[in-house]
Amino acid sequence: MTTIASPRHGASPASAPGGGGRRRRPLRGRLLTIYTWLVIVWLCLPIAVMILFGFNDTRGRYNNTWQGFTFKWYGRLFQIQDLTNAMRNSLVIALLTMVVAGGIGTMVGLALGRYRFRGAGATNLMMFAAISSPEIVMGASLLSLFVTLSVPLGFVTILIAHVMFSVSFVAVTVRARVMTLDPALEEAARDLGAGTWATFWYVTFPMIFPGVLAGGLLAFALSIDDFVITSFNAGGTTTFPLWIWGATKVGLPPQVNVMGTLIFAGGVVLAIGTAMAGRRRS
Amino acid sequence: MSARLRARLTPYALLLPGGLWLLIFFVVPLVAMLSLSLQQGDIVNGYTMTWHWQTYVDGVRQYHEQIIRSVVYGAVSTVLQLGIGYPVAYWIAFHGGRRKSAYLFLLLLPFFVSFVLRTIAWQFFLSDNGILLGPLKDIGLVTQDFHILARSAAVIGGLTYNYLPFMVLPLYVALERVDPGVVEAAHDLYASRVQAFLRVVLPLSLPGVFAGVLITFVPASSDYVNASILGGPQNSMIGNVIQNQYLINQTYPTAAALSFTLMAILLVGIFLYARALGTEDVLEAAAR
Amino acid sequence: MHEHIDPALLRGLTHRRASRRDLFLLLGAAGAGLALSACEIQGKKAPSSKQGDVRKYWAGKQKNGHVDFANWPLYMDPKHPELKKFTAATGISVRYKEVIRDNAPWFAKIQPRLAAGKSIGYDLMVVTNGIEFSELVELGYLAPLDHTQLPNFTKYAAKKFKQETFDPGNVFSVPWASGMTGIGYNPQYVKAPPTAIADLWDPKYKGKVGMMSDSQELGNFGMLVNGVKPEASGPADWTNAAAKLKDQRDKGIVRKYYEQDYIKPLTSGDVWLTMAWSGDIFQQNVSEGTNLRFVLPEEGATIWTDNMMIPKTAVNPVDAIMLMDFFYDPRNAASLAEYINYVTPVPSTRDIIRSDAAQASGDDKKSLEQVADSSLVFPSEADYARLHSYRPFENSQEKQQYQSVFLPLVQS
Numbered sequence: 001m002t003t004i005a006s007p008r009h010g011a012s013p014a015s016a017p018g019g020g021g022r023r024r025r026p027l028r029g030r031l032l033t034i035y036t037w038l039v040i041v042w043l044c045l046p047i048a049v050m051i052l053f054g055f056n057d058t059r060g061r062y063n064n065t066w067q068g069f070t071f072k073w074y075g076r077l078f079q080i081q082d083l084t085n086a087m088r089n090s091l092v093i094a095l096l097t098m099v100v101a102g103g104i105g106t107m108v109g110l111a112l113g114r115y116r117f118r119g120a121g122a123t124n125l126m127m128f129a130a131i132s133s134p135e136i137v138m139g140a141s142l143l144s145l146f147v148t149l150s151v152p153l154g155f156v157t158i159l160i161a162h163v164m165f166s167v168s169f170v171a172v173t174v175r176a177r178v179m180t181l182d183p184a185l186e187e188a189a190r191d192l193g194a195g196t197w198a199t200f201w202y203v204t205f206p207m208i209f210p211g212v213l214a215g216g217l218l219a220f221a222l223s224i225d226d227f228v229i230t231s232f233n234a235g236g237t238t239t240f241p242l243w244i245w246g247a248t249k250v251g252l253p254p255q256v257n258v259m260g261t262l263i264f265a266g267g268v269v270l271a272i273g274t275a276m277a278g279r280r281r282s
Numbered sequence: 283m284s285a286r287l288r289a290r291l292t293p294y295a296l297l298l299p300g301g302l303w304l305l306i307f308f309v310v311p312l313v314a315m316l317s318l319s320l321q322q323g324d325i326v327n328g329y330t331m332t333w334h335w336q337t338y339v340d341g342v343r344q345y346h347e348q349i350i351r352s353v354v355y356g357a358v359s360t361v362l363q364l365g366i367g368y369p370v371a372y373w374i375a376f377h378g379g380r381r382k383s384a385y386l387f388l389l390l391l392p393f394f395v396s397f398v399l400r401t402i403a404w405q406f407f408l409s410d411n412g413i414l415l416g417p418l419k420d421i422g423l424v425t426q427d428f429h430i431l432a433r434s435a436a437v438i439g440g441l442t443y444n445y446l447p448f449m450v451l452p453l454y455v456a457l458e459r460v461d462p463g464v465v466e467a468a469h470d471l472y473a474s475r476v477q478a479f480l481r482v483v484l485p486l487s488l489p490g491v492f493a494g495v496l497i498t499f500v501p502a503s504s505d506y507v508n509a510s511i512l513g514g515p516q517n518s519m520i521g522n523v524i525q526n527q528y529l530i531n532q533t534y535p536t537a538a539a540l541s542f543t544l545m546a547i548l549l550v551g552i553f554l555y556a557r558a559l560g561t562e563d564v565l566e567a568a569a570r
Numbered sequence: 571m572h573e574h575i576d577p578a579l580l581r582g583l584t585h586r587r588a589s590r591r592d593l594f595l596l597l598g599a600a601g602a603g604l605a606l607s608a609c610e611i612q613g614k615k616a617p618s619s620k621q622g623d624v625r626k627y628w629a630g631k632q633k634n635g636h637v638d639f640a641n642w643p644l645y646m647d648p649k650h651p652e653l654k655k656f657t658a659a660t661g662i663s664v665r666y667k668e669v670i671r672d673n674a675p676w677f678a679k680i681q682p683r684l685a686a687g688k689s690i691g692y693d694l695m696v697v698t699n700g701i702e703f704s705e706l707v708e709l710g711y712l713a714p715l716d717h718t719q720l721p722n723f724t725k726y727a728a729k730k731f732k733q734e735t736f737d738p739g740n741v742f743s744v745p746w747a748s749g750m751t752g753i754g755y756n757p758q759y760v761k762a763p764p765t766a767i768a769d770l771w772d773p774k775y776k777g778k779v780g781m782m783s784d785s786q787e788l789g790n791f792g793m794l795v796n797g798v799k800p801e802a803s804g805p806a807d808w809t810n811a812a813a814k815l816k817d818q819r820d821k822g823i824v825r826k827y828y829e830q831d832y833i834k835p836l837t838s839g840d841v842w843l844t845m846a847w848s849g850d851i852f853q854q855n856v857s858e859g860t861n862l863r864f865v866l867p868e869e870g871a872t873i874w875t876d877n878m879m880i881p882k883t884a885v886n887p888v889d890a891i892m893l894m895d896f897f898y899d900p901r902n903a904a905s906l907a908e909y910i911n912y913v914t915p916v917p918s919t920r921d922i923i924r925s926d927a928a929q930a931s932g933d934d935k936k937s938l939e940q941v942a943d944s945s946l947v948f949p950s951e952a953d954y955a956r957l958h959s960y961r962p963f964e965n966s967q968e969k970q971q972y973q974s975v976f977l978p979l980v981q982s
Contacts, residue, residue: 032373040388040389043388043447046400047400047403049407103299104299105300107300112297117290119297129308130304133545135501136504136541137312138311140315140538140541141541142311144315144317145311147534161307163303221393225396227396227398228507241398244396244402260396264394271387271394
């Protein structure tokens with residue numbers, strides 16, 4: 001006679017991790033596992049396609065059908081001058097954004113995390129608004145400003161836009177880090193006679209550095225991939241995502257796949273590297 | 283300068299560059315856009331401020347289809363992401379073990395490839411005679427004129443794909459905080475697995491659901507890249523209209539009015555949503 | 571990462587402020603109102619050009635040895651033989667970029683730079699006779715041409731191309747090529763060749779039809795399918811045409827509204843038939859080995875002229891005008907027409923192409939003879955009777971009215 005697990009029974013099967021008998025749990029648990037892996041595969045599918053077609057031995061203008069395996073595009077990476085320029089623009093802008101947004105964002109994060117002052121609420125609100133605003137509204141409004149003031153669009157306006165939307169992300173990251181710090185350490189430094197600048201540089205900054213680094217890397221990543229805000233404010237200058245967008249109409253050359261693959265690989269290596277470094281430190 | 287005064291001024295000094303930057307390039311542009319939306323004219327003859335509120339009415343009347351469609355697409359893709367992403371977040375949080383961060387990393391892997399490139403890869407994959415449909419058509423499983431692209435399903439699929447990690451991460455963070463001891467306690471109190479989930483885990487994860495929906499719905503409904511690459515003329519979203527008006531037609535007043543309308547709709551949505559779950563949560567999300 | 575907000579802070583953020591704040595708010599709003607109205611943008615309309623302007627513009631300009639040329643795709647042999655010949659003859663290097671895909675996006679891209687008086691990065695560009703060209707003229711963004719530097723044009727261009735209504739006297743532009751908009755289709759998927767614009771509305775091609783996003787191209791086809799001549803159309807005709815086009819779109823027949831990028835989907839089968847430009851189909855077949863076909867529909871087709879012009883802020887205008895004139899040498903014009911298959915403004919090329927055909931052999935001979943006899947490259951008077959130009963506009967109100975009717979169709 002099969003006993004149905006009823007709440008009346010003492011050691012109810014539900015309380016034991018085995019569930020309703022040893023056989024059921026592994027299947028249900030396994031189902032969820034399979035599902036999760038399916039989702040992960042689905043997420044990575046277009047990346048696989050992109051990487052694969054960077055090795056396509058295509059002869060015509062279009063990289064549409066598989067025609068054979070080759071490494072030649074890796075050698076001819078910088079063959080298309082416009083693409084190389086666009087890539088260079090993207091990298092330079094991302095680096096500058098990282099530095100500028102990283103700098104002023106850290107300052108804001110310090111202010112918000114450490115001090116109580118009037119206007120903190122308004123600043124928090126502004127940060128929140130900048131993070132959650134739709135990109136198209138941010139880009140379009142910035143363009144409206146530039147149009148009204150007749151500012152010529154180009155490299156500088158792209159940089160301004162990128163710093164604008166990165167600052168809040170950096171500030172929030174740094175603030176989170178700052179709030180976990182023990183103010184006693186800084187007080188101790190000051191008790192030992194260190195001035196404000198020395199305290200900051202030798203005590204505070206090393207402690208918040210992981211937050212600053214994370215914020216800076218976040219700014220870099222956001223900037224190099226930004227499309228919507230950039231397309232509104234770029235004028236004649238092209239960045240990597242903008243070039244891709246323009247080139248889809250005539251067909252993407254394999255060099256784009258290769259560049260995408262290299263950026264992907266670089267990002268992965270960087271992420272794994274920081275994770276391992278972090279683990280080693282702790 | 284006394285130390286006291288300096289201490290009082292430090293936060294303001296720190297705040298100044300960043301705050302000023304955001305003020306000038308985030309807040310002021312919104313004012314400029316509002317101003318532009320009330321002007322009339324064209325490139326050749328210039329624009330004059332006439333407080334022409336009619337532009338808003340005309341814009342909404344002409345493009346209400348796209349506005350509604352954007353909200354619908356955004357909502358559907360958000361719900362889909364919740365449905366797809368919640369089990370994944372659950373699995374990683376409860377069954378991830380030591381390799382939790384590795385799984386999260388795998389989840390974030392697509393972000394290492396440019397957004398535009400990811401979407402174009404999908405367009406390539408789903409093209410009419412491409413990798414997926416070509417063989418199906420050759421076998422005859424599907425008619426010759428069948429197409430996945432240029433349909434709302436393709437656009438919603440693209441939106442769901444591109445913003446899924448935004449949904450999973452907050453869900454994971456919230457689920458990870460759930461003490462497994464609480465779940466065990468529920469089991470000890472004779473709750474079935476389903477009951478334990480519905481009455482213990484799910485309510486505890488609601489802040490994560492709230493945050494996830496918030497950071498997913500807004501970008502999804504204002505997106506235009508997915509609609510442009512994967513969609514057809516009947517799938518255009520309000521983002522496409524705004525982009526066209528600004529960058530190709532250069533009809534700035536209408537474009538600005540539509541942009542403002544979109545922002546207003548989303549803001550109203552957020553605040554209604556926050557009201558439904560309590561104002562504190564909005565600020566908590568802000569503080570995070 | 572989960573911080574609790576200090577309840578005092580939370581209270582401070584949410585409780586109602588004192589009434590003095592309200593007064594400030596009011597004053598602030600009033601100030602904002604003033605600020606908003608101060609944000610007006612000046613018009614950029616330029617005074618009309620006079621003969622003295624030509625001398626003024628070209629005074630002191632010199633040959634620099636380089637020219638940046640922006641053009642549409644499929645308007646030159648990819649190996650650029652004519653440009654190489656030009657460089658060999660004059661020593662001027664040419665940077666040729668196929669960056670123009672449609673008039674409206676190109677205009678939107680260059681307008682801000684021209685408005686700011688900056689170079690657009692190109693000294694020579696090719697724009698169609700239409701709304702954008704007339705705006706370029708109105709805004710004074712084009713350099714008036716010095717015809718003393720265009721001897722080949724004066725000598726060899728057909729009279730027809732010197733009397734165009736959109737630029738009488740060729741003050742700002744000289745034609746590059748003329749072309750026709752018809753229907754391109756892929757016979758692999760379209761068994762019964764389309765013969766009329768109405769075929770683009772056929773429900774059996776649902777989701778497989780391409781239309782153009784240019785408002786003047788689209789409007790013309792909408793009017794022609796209704797039996798209206800675009801040149802003589804009025805606002806009522808436009809509304810009817812827009813309704814017909816909207817019907818096509820709402821039924822899901824249109825796959826997408828294209829700029830010049832219809833050629834790739836037509837090749838890959840995403841689209842089976844589409845509005846297309848005459849020479850594109852031919853060139854695609856030659857360069858990619860496809861088997862696409864082009865047809866002029868029976869209701870009529872559109873003819874347009876793409877023109878070379880020099881933006882006012884060009885860095886190398888003298889080199890640009892030399893390149894302009896180079897393409898009016900019949901030998902060079904023939905070389906161009908042989909490849910691009912568009913209507914050439916130099917009629918004497920026909921004989922040159924015939925003699926080239928006589929000297930060639932095999933496939934080359936056949937294709938050259940085809941070009942020489944093609945009504946797509948050398949249309950007869952009878953052909954011209956079936957072709958319609960864009961609707962010309964008297965003033966900017968008409969233009970805006972037209973745009974407001976057709977642009978909403980293509981928002982995508």
